[in-house]
Amino acid sequence: MPNIAIVGATGAVGAEFLKVFAERNFPVDELRLLATQRSRGSRIRWRDREIEVQETTEESFRGMDFVLFAGGSASTEFVPAAVTHGAIVIDNSSAFRMDPEVPLVIPEINPEDAMGHKGIIANPNCSTIIMAMALKPIEDAVGIDRVVVSTYQAVSGAGRAGVTELDVLIQAWARGEDVEKAYGESEKVFVHPIAFNIIPHIDRFCEGGYTNEELKMVRETQKIFHRPDMRIAATAVRVPVWRSHSESVTVETKVKMSAEEAREAMRAFPGLVVQDDPRNTPADTPSGNPADSPQKTIYPMPMYTADLDEVFVGRIREDVSVEKGLCFWVVGDQLRKGAATNAVQIAELFL
Numbered sequence: 001m002p003n004i005a006i007v008g009a010t011g012a013v014g015a016e017f018l019k020v021f022a023e024r025n026f027p028v029d030e031l032r033l034l035a036t037q038r039s040r041g042s043r044i045r046w047r048d049r050e051i052e053v054q055e056t057t058e059e060s061f062r063g064m065d066f067v068l069f070a071g072g073s074a075s076t077e078f079v080p081a082a083v084t085h086g087a088i089v090i091d092n093s094s095a096f097r098m099d100p101e102v103p104l105v106i107p108e109i110n111p112e113d114a115m116g117h118k119g120i121i122a123n124p125n126c127s128t129i130i131m132a133m134a135l136k137p138i139e140d141a142v143g144i145d146r147v148v149v150s151t152y153q154a155v156s157g158a159g160r161a162g163v164t165e166l167d168v169l170i171q172a173w174a175r176g177e178d179v180e181k182a183y184g185e186s187e188k189v190f191v192h193p194i195a196f197n198i199i200p201h202i203d204r205f206c207e208g209g210y211t212n213e214e215l216k217m218v219r220e221t222q223k224i225f226h227r228p229d230m231r232i233a234a235t236a237v238r239v240p241v242w243r244s245h246s247e248s249v250t251v252e253t254k255v256k257m258s259a260e261e262a263r264e265a266m267r268a269f270p271g272l273v274v275q276d277d278p279r280n281t282p283a284d285t286p287s288g289n290p291a292d293s294p295q296k297t298i299y300p301m302p303m304y305t306a307d308l309d310e311v312f313v314g315r316i317r318e319d320v321s322v323e324k325g326l327c328f329w330v331v332g333d334q335l336r337k338g339a340a341t342n343a344v345q346i347a348e349l350f351l
Contacts, residue, residue: 001029002351003063005087007056007078008070009033010042012160013092016340017068018046020309024344027351034060061085066347069093071339083119088350090121090343097122097220104223107345108271109136114349121346126338127151127213127236128220131247133272133311133337134330137265139225143254145324146231149217152239152246153202154302155194157334162189166240169195194240202236211236244302245334249327256324259316266313271337275300276314300331308333309341 004021008014014035021028033044034056042053054060056074058081061067067082068090069075075093082089096102103113104122106129114121124132131149138144155162165183172182172195179193192199203212214234222228239246257265267274277298300312311332319325332338 001027002065002347003030003032004028004347005032005034005061005064005067005082006070007034007060007067007074008072009044009053010035010039011070011072012156012335013070013339016335017070017344018044020336020340020344022047024348026344026348030063032060032064061087066090066350068343068347079120087119088117088121088347089119090123090346092123092339092343094125094216096120097124097216098223104220105346106132106224106342107349108133108269110224110226111349114346123339123343123346124220124224125213125216126157126334127153127245127247128217128224129338129342130245130311130330130332130334131217131249132221132224133269133332134249134266134313134328135221135225135251137269137272138251138253138257138262138326139227141261141265142257144227144230144251145254146252147221148233148250150235150237150248151202151213151217152237152241152248152302154241154243154245154334155190155238156243157202157245158189158238162194163242165189166194166242169193190238194238196240198240199238200235202238210234241302243306243333243335244331245338246300246302246329246331248329250319251326252319252322253324253326257326259318259326262316262326262328266316271310273310273312274314274316275312276316278315299329302331305331306333307336309336311337 006017033051033053035053037055039053040055043050061082062085064087067087071092075091075095097104102120102122105114155166169179173179213236217234218232266272299314305312313330315329317327319327
């Protein structure tokens with residue numbers, strides 16, 4: 001059985017790694033939990049054992065078969081050492097994603113790319129993974145010319161501090177306090193109050209007015225699909241939701257595809273769940289009252305996709321503004337399929 005190290009084991013993604021390894025019954029001999037000096041000595045219970053967290057050093061990777069990096073600056077500092085010690089590195093940061101020598105892998109889409117690794121395999125951006133899962137069956141069936149996507153990203157995408165900030169602001173509002181002043185400037189994760197607000201700004205702004213988060217979605221999707229000619233425009237937005245990212249996607253296809261054909265292709269794709277039955281709307285009830293409807297409208301929502309590995313798609317319809325276009329709504333847990341589960345699935349390719 002393989003020996004595995006997790007770098008960033010005490011963070012949000014590290015905790016998800018541990019859950020996913022256990023849930024998927026991944027075979028593990030030694031599990032080495034690594035973090036910063038501040039977390040050294042803390043203990044984490046996993047399966048039937050209690051494991052002490054060690055400080056990450058260049059010698060931490062000796063004897064390891066897989067090293068999973070949860071993300072952050074530790075990747076640029078320690079990934080080379082892990083590779084030197086002979087481990088296969090699966091990295092969740094953005095440090096190596098666009099390196100032409102490093103495969104960028106979603107196992108349902110391009111598992112063969114992982115086999116060409118030179119020690120490092122990159123995990124794509126969470127929003128990229130969620131969108132790409134829904135694009136793949138369309139790309140395979142008819143080909144895609146252009147994609148326009150707007151994301152609605154949960155605060156947990158910014159880590160535990162993002163969740164805490166939303167909680168603090170909601171509690172301040174409930175007490176009648178000024179939400180603007182509830183968090184000190186030095187503590188803020190988001191540039192504006194996130195409670196009861198929407199912020200069209202994730203990551204730093206780049207040339208041309210796009211943010212780095214938006215450009216990640218463009219460049220990573222093109223690399224995963226081996227389609228540098230695929231035209232993609234993205235707008236990344238932070239919303240006051242705790243967990244699971246949502247995305248509104250419009251595609252122009254090379255050959256016309258009906259909405260029903262798209263549903264069938266998506267239903268057949270592994271890891272993708274179609275939830276698309278919006279017919280029972282309030283307008284269909286005699287009174288017009290939603291409470292009188294015998295069935296709720298069915299489409300994906302973040303509240304019901306949190307802590308699940310699948311990506312959910314609905315609101316599938318033809319784009320009435322172009323001849324060969326489709327619109328749909330896709331939702332997925334960015335800490336699971338968007339990070340931890342995808343990384344563990346990559347490791348499973350080598351079992």
